[in-house]
Ligand SMILES: Nc1nc2c(ncn2[C@@H]2O[C@H](COP(=O)(O)OP(=O)(O)OP(=O)(O)O)[C@@H](O)[C@H]2O)c(=O)[nH]1
């Protein structure tokens with residue numbers, strides 16, 4: 400049987416459901432999800448293994464030039480980097496999308512390399528007014544996608560059709576990874592991100608964007624994993640806000656993150672979480688680099 404293989408970039412504005420979509424395709428919660436914009440901070444590889452194909456998806460940070468902060472600049476650069484060396488682009492929008500100037504800019508960027516593009520219109524379950532074709536129309540006109548898919552990452556509607564067409568679009572080729580591989584994302588980052596997901600779900604305003612999460616130490620044994628995690632905040636005043644009254648909030652963050660890790664990894668997890676202050680880390684390129692938030696130059 401001839402194999403097909405290739406890479407797909409999942410590109411779009413924040414909160415359209417890119418990470419949810421990758422998780423729905425893979426059938427696992429690899430990439431973190433929250434209602435807040437720019438939850439995803441890295442390009443996360445998720446590998447779909449089928450008998451006759453291997454599709455390597457890259458979930459990306461939301462493309463949105465909201466602020467001139469160093470973190471935002473890094474996120475946009477990271478998303479753009481995902482468009483290199485791939486076979487197919489998913490241009491993901493949701494039911495609230497309308498073609499604004501930023502979308503025009505994104506369309507110019509993705510159409511430039513001349514690669515196949517699927518327009519993926521997500522959150523179909525929210526489309527009670529049956530407007531999804533109307534929402535898609537201006538994008539179809541400008542983007543000239545190879546195909547259009549209306550899906551719901553939440554219910555799974557349309558996902559099998561999307562996956563089938565994606566496999567058909569992949570070129571003939573050998574797998575890039577061992578067939579057991581789900582991701583190349585290191586366990587340290589998965590642990591840190593699972594904690595960060597709780598910060599995004601439970602903290603308000605700018606706070607989640609001022610907290611970098613780093614796994615300092617991890618040990619794996621037949622008994623399970625033990626991980627030491629630090630949450631670095633940018634100001635003294637933010638520390639107490641994460642710890643919460645009587646340490647309640649940090650205890651919940653730790654507890655829920657630990658349970659999510661157990662579910663994802665399928666093994667016992669011991670988790671230690673400390674909150675530390677690293678003054679203005681988000682304004683210091685070298686500290687950001689130490690926290691894994693810099694674009695590697697090839
Ligand atoms: N109703 C509904 N909600 C969805 C669907 N897909 C995603 N969501 C929700 O939309 C929000 C954003 O989802 P994410 O998957 O984190 O979005 P994203 O595009 O990865 O966002 P960033 O990483 O911030 O760029 C979350 O609250 C999800 O639960 C869907 O198909 N239907």
Ligand SMILES: [Mg+2]
Nearest residue numbers: 417418438439
């Ligand atoms: Mg995401």
